[in-house]
Amino acid sequence: MGDVHDVPIRDETIRLGQFLKLANLIDTGADAKGAIADGLVSVNDAVETRRGRQLRAGDVVTFGGQSARVG
Template sequence: MIEFKIEGDFIPMIQLLKATNLVQTGGEAQIVVDDGKVRYNGEVDYRKRLKVRKGDLVEFRGQTIKAI
């Protein structure tokens, strides 16, 4: 599990995927979200501008990111 410390209230999903090095670019992040490859708190979510907040879980490519 990757623990990611959020500075402020939230981080957009696209930025979180880039910040944890699970994707190389913002464009790649948008594609994987569009393709339904990202799970947010256990459910597939297609929102690119989704606000990930402390306590949320994001799953992608066999990795789980916990926002802290």
């Protein structure tokens, strides 16, 4: 895995689809939905297919060779 950048969130949790956009790993909600449904997104090194998956501080999301940690 390459460099992981920290992305701060306002609340204690954030949904996976929202975080992908916030972290600039993906451009739109529609793109996020498709990428997640196709099994292209992983959370903590496990493929995640639920767009509504709740992420917490410390979770690492990877897509397209880039990773971001929930801050």
